Amino acid sequence: MxxxxxxxxxxxxxxxxxxxxxxxxxxxxxxxxxxxxxxxxxxxxxxxxxxxxxxxxxxxxxxxxxxxxMTINETSFFRDTRPFELLRTTLLPRLIEARRLTRTLRFWSAACSTGQEAYSLAMLMLEHFPMLVNWDIRIDGTDISHEVVERAQAGRYHRIEVNRGLPARLLVRYFDHTGEDWVVKPAVRALCNFRQADLGGEYLPFRRASDRFDIILLRNVMLYFSQETRRRLLGGLHALLPQDGVLFLGTSEQPADPSLWTASLEGGACHYRPVRQGARE
Ligand SMILES: C[S@@+](CC[C@H](N)C(=O)[O-])C[C@H]1O[C@@H](n2cnc3c(N)ncnc32)[C@H](O)[C@@H]1O
Structure with missing residues (x-):
């Protein structure tokens, strides 16, 4: 050699x-x-x-x-748009009704890169669900790369980045303009937490018995993993979602073990719910 x-x-x-x-x-x-x-x-x-x-x-x-x-950090605001539309029109109204007693909603942007996905969710909540102002809403963003996590935490984006996918109306409402950059406003920032974490290891970053997510976005990262890593990761996510919780994958990705998930195609976006033992049809 x-x-x-x-x-x-x-x-x-x-x-x-x-x-x-x-x-x-x-x-x-x-x-x-x-x-x-x-x-x-x-x-x-x-x-x-x-x-x-x-x-x-x-x-x-x-x-x-x-x-x-060597990791690909490609991302953008409201990437692929359809999952966000489906959340706005259908999935979030259902979840909000189901969580009206606990008044809690948790999102995980897994492999969040520089944070645009997490901030898109935060803007979606502020823009379309202002009645949840007293709810406990939390959006966790994690990524293996320290560099992109620091950028997500800073919430500072160049003109070219905000020109990708972010409607002008949301840009002026939720960002402050400084020179060539735009910085997310504190109200958007306050909903999001970012930290470095590996999705490929034996343990997921959320593993306390109380850790539960209503919505997980795991998009455009599994394609870089082996079958074994995908199976382990999706098994872990399955345990973090309640029966009415929702998982979104990238448009070219599918669950490694389809028997664990029910796929639904609504509004042109595919999403997955965990199948619970004893609840299989
Ligand atoms: C192509 S970006 C996708 C970003 C975002 N999810 C989206 O769809 O726009 C893939 C991200 O996965 C991250 N990544 C790669 N391997 C990872 C791992 N083992 N654990 C966590 N994140 C990882 C990369 O650092 C990169 O930011």
């Missing part, structure tokens, strides 16, 4: 070990493009230099930087 092939193999394993992202050898060229800046910053000439460094020194920060550079 050439030293180049060995370097790619080492990097693929490193990324899998840290983020559970499976990188196909046919796309090894991505290491060259995505790690170019990191190599420059480290004063290294090529990937082999990086691999020699990682093999011979204990450098967890650099390992993490490699894994983070």
């Amino acid at each position: 050439s030293s180049e092939a060995a370097a790619y193999g080492y990097l693929r394993e490193l990324v899998f070990g840290l983020s559970h992202n499976v990188l196909d050898p046919s796309r090894d060229y991505l290491f060259d493009t995505r790690l170019a800046r990191l190599l420059r910053n480290q004063g290294m000439n090529c990937l082999q230099d990086l691999v020699v460094h990682l093999r011979t020194r204990y450098d967890p920060a650099l390992e993490r930087a490699v894994a983070e550079a």
Whole structure:
């Protein structure tokens, strides 16, 4: 095996070990493009230099930087629009009626990237359900990448980012304008909590008996995972949703074990509810 092939193999394993992202050898060229800046910053000439460094020194920060550079962080406000429309018109009114005694709603934007999905949910709630002002509403956003979580926490977006998917009416109502950037207003920010967490490991970030979510969005991340990681992750999410809870996946994603989920297609958006033992038809 050439030293180049060995370097790619080492990097693929490193990324899998840290983020559970499976990188196909046919796309090894991505290491060259995505790690170019990191190599420059480290004063290294090529990937082999990086691999020699990682093999011979204990450098967890650099390992993490490699894994983070290889994740795809593509996202946008109200991405795919239809899940948000379905939430607004149908799913949230039903859930609000069902939770009228506890007055609590919990959302999880799992693999939230830079936070646009979580803030879209927050704006949806403020804009269309102002009568819930005294409810306990919480939107958790988690991502494996420290860098994107910090950006989500800051809630600061460039003009180009807010031009993707965010209606102008919501932009002026829920953001403050500073130079080229727009910053989410405190009322939107207050509904959202962001933290770093791995979805691919043995334990999910929410695992207390009291942890329950009404809506989970797990979109456009499972496609990077192995079948085994998908099965484990979806099994964990199943336990966090009550029978009337809802899971959204990305448009090209499906549950690893369909027998655990009931799929419904409404308003052009597919969503899933957990099947409970004894409740199977
Ligand atoms: C393509 S973005 C999707 C963002 C958002 N869910 C959406 O659909 O717009 C994928 C995100 O998954 C995150 N990710 C990748 N592997 C992960 C893991 N093992 N645990 C948690 N997040 C992960 C990446 O850092 C990235 O921000």
